[in-house]
Amino acid sequence: MDKKYSPATQCIHSGYDPKNGEPLALPIYQSTTYSYSDPEAIGKLFDLTAEGHMYSRISNPTVELVEKKIADLEGGIAALCTNSGQAASFLSVVNIASAGDHILVSSKIYGGTTNLFSVTLKRFGIDCTIFDQDISASELASLIQPNTKLIFGETIANPALSVLDIEKLATVAHEAGIPLIVDNTFATGVLCRPIEFGADIVVLSTSKYMDGHAVQLGGCVIDSGNFDWTQNDKFKGLCTPDNSYHGLIYTESFGKLAYITKMRVQLVRDLGVYPTAQAAFLLDLGIQTLDVRLKRHCENALAVAKFLSESGHAKFVSYAGLEGDKYHELAKKYLPLGCGGVVSFCIKGGKEAAVKFMNSLSMFRNLVHVATVHSCVLHPASSTHRQLSDEMLAAAGIDGGLIRISVGIEDINDIIGDLKNALEKTFG
Numbered sequence: 313m314d315k316k317y318s319p320a321t322q323c324i325h326s327g328y329d330p331k332n333g334e335p336l337a338l339p340i341y342q343s344t345t346y347s348y349s350d351p352e353a354i355g356k357l358f359d360l361t362a363e364g365h366m367y368s369r370i371s372n373p374t375v376e377l378v379e380k381k382i383a384d385l386e387g388g389i390a391a392l393c394t395n396s397g398q399a400a401s402f403l404s405v406v407n408i409a410s411a412g413d414h415i416l417v418s419s420k421i422y423g424g425t426t427n428l429f430s431v432t433l434k435r436f437g438i439d440c441t442i443f444d445q446d447i448s449a450s451e452l453a454s455l456i457q458p459n460t461k462l463i464f465g466e467t468i469a470n471p472a473l474s475v476l477d478i479e480k481l482a483t484v485a486h487e488a489g490i491p492l493i494v495d496n497t498f499a500t501g502v503l504c505r506p507i508e509f510g511a512d513i514v515v516l517s518t519s520k521y522m523d524g525h526a527v528q529l530g531g532c533v534i535d536s537g538n539f540d541w542t543q544n545d546k547f548k549g550l551c552t553p554d555n556s557y558h559g560l561i562y563t564e565s566f567g568k569l570a571y572i573t574k575m576r577v578q579l580v581r582d583l584g585v586y587p588t589a590q591a592a593f594l595l596d597l598g599i600q601t602l603d604v605r606l607k608r609h610c611e612n613a614l615a616v617a618k619f620l621s622e623s624g625h626a627k628f629v630s631y632a633g634l635e636g637d638k639y640h641e642l643a644k645k646y647l648p649l650g651c652g653g654v655v656s657f658c659i660k661g662g663k664e665a666a667v668k669f670m671n672s673l674s675m676f677r678n679l680v681h682v683a684t685v686h687s688c689v690l691h692p693a694s695s696t697h698r699q700l701s702d703e704m705l706a707a708a709g710i711d712g713g714l715i716r717i718s719v720g721i722e723d724i725n726d727i728i729g730d731l732k733n734a735l736e737k738t739f740g
């Protein structure tokens with residue numbers, strides 16, 4: 313689609329463009345396979361010399377239209393959807409890293425991704441160094457080894473809420489001839505387009521704001537098309553023959569689309585992580601209102617962050633939109649429209665006060681999820697970090713009073729009213 317449209321318009325019009333007399337709503341192509349007139353036509357699909365759908369483990373017309381929409385929204389040239397955010401992160405790395413390789417990963421990223429990279433990928437022989445994303449460019453550059461294949465970070469980290477200096481990381485990566493991959497789940501193309509700041513590949517969990525209603529699990533990998541995979545000999549899988557396609561070379565046959573094409577026709581074919589047409593339909597429905605929702609999430613979250621910091625009951629409040637927040641300057645540059653809907657704060661009185669406070673909320677829901685239209689809270693000390701004693705929590709840097717709030721899009725007076733009431737009940 314014409315890139316001159318702004319995100320709010322792309323959310324609605326990119327991807328599916330109904331022709332004369334066709335349905336307005338995105339059609340669900342509920343089919344595992346596709347019919348062709350002759351075996352020759354199918355042969356060409358297998359040789360990758362003709363475009364078309366072959367089997368819904370690899371591509372599907374409904375999912376493809378949603379991929380086009382997301383690619384536009386992130387400012388990329390192509391995208392590939394997966395059935396979870398985890399699958400997207402996994403594919404984005406193993407598409408260019410193999411046993412014996414090394415990756416550089418920010419310490420602030422989502423815990424699920426840290427497990428995937430530092431435990432599971434390690435079993436596959438891919439080594440990972442975890443770095444503090446606030447170190448200088450030269451310190452970061454010194455961590456790059458000859459076998460390092462990529463740098464990975466998160467625009468707004470879940471749950472740390474730190475903001476990534478994308479340009480700094482991109483510069484270091486490009487000087488070393490490797491790509492920067494950015495997980496843009498908490499910002500989405502509406503709040504930040506990492507590709508405009510030098511990221512080469514973007515990944516998303518579409519289970520969060522993209523969907524926004526907690527009805528489908530999904531992920532997406534978006535290719536900027538900007539990285540030159542032939543500039544050195546680090547990316548052999550893209551630049552040397554693939555025997556599973558008669559010795560085809562991705563960079564020669566697909567040019568700028570080499571990375572995303574290899575991911576689809578090789579990894580997605582083999583691993584079976586493609587979403588269903590039904591899930592893609594639900595995702596598309598969510599994306600249509602993404603711009604409106606996210607702006608309301610940001611507005612509400614900023615009001616909540618201000619209320620909590622002025623309440624006198626918070627040891628600290630983390631939200632990059634707050635003046636004085638450690639990441640406020642970076643947020644001004646990368647997130648001028650707002651910092652998303654997630655706020656975390658540490659209630660005075662530790663774990664006991666936190667539990668009392670959460671029990672006193674009436675509209676807020678207790679969920680493990682975030683980034684839906686509903687306001688919800690999570691208490692790490694009694695959920696994700698439940699097994700740890702107070703001493704162990706302290707050692708892990710988690711105060712028993714830490715509460716993560718995902719601010720929804722309800723009326724702000726009802727949101728603040730519920731928080732205020734619960735604080736009064738907690739502190740008498």
Ligand SMILES: *Cc1c(COP(=O)(O)O)cnc(C)c1O
Nearest residue numbers: 396397398422470497517519530
């Ligand atoms: C939730 C999340 C993921 C994982 O996505 P799933 O869809 O749950 O597999 C990855 N990255 C971030 C930042 C997330 O919040």
